[in-house]
Amino acid sequence: MAAIAGLAFLAIYILHIPFPLIILAAGLAGWAGSRAAPELFQSAVHGNAKADAHGVVDQMFERGDLAHAEPSLRRAAGIIAVWLPVWLGPVAVLWAALGSDSVWTQIGSFFSLMDWHGIEPDLPLLSSIDRRAAVLAAVAMFAMFRLKLEMLPTLAVCGLAGMVLSALG
DSSP states (O other), X not given: OHHHHHHHHHHHHTSOOOHHHHHHHHHHHHHHHHHHOGGXXXXXXXXXXXXXXXXXXXXXXXXXXXXXXXXXXXXXXXXHHHHHHHHHHHHHHHHHHHOTTSHHHHHXXXXXXXXXXXXXXXXXXXXXXXXXXXXHHHHHHIIIIISOOOHHHHXXXXXHXXXXXXXXX
């Protein structure tokens, strides 16, 4: 594993290989390595603990202890109804009290807004957020946590998808 990390470092900084290609190569190397030599690709455990096939959270889901955390539209709507005003409320108060030209309103807007559906604020930091990468990250999380797909194949597919999306522009 340390050798793969070292090779990835050299590939990025010395050979200037694109990051999605490195992720794809690392995912494929991990996947192939776990099939060819599984003892070299096992995850580490702390102290005298034994490796567990299922993590604590997985066991809690299996027992039904986390039924309250199952996603639903009602729960999502409730979370949005509570936390969206908490997130944007202070900016709205600043805007109402000080106006849109206030430096405090502009700072609050800067840290509260992101590129949503093509409405892009003219902010240099936020323009560096790649919507395609954010979508790939969300798909990868969904695939691993909801569909229970393995991490290495998911990383390999996302690396390949990132290369294709980068090539397409």
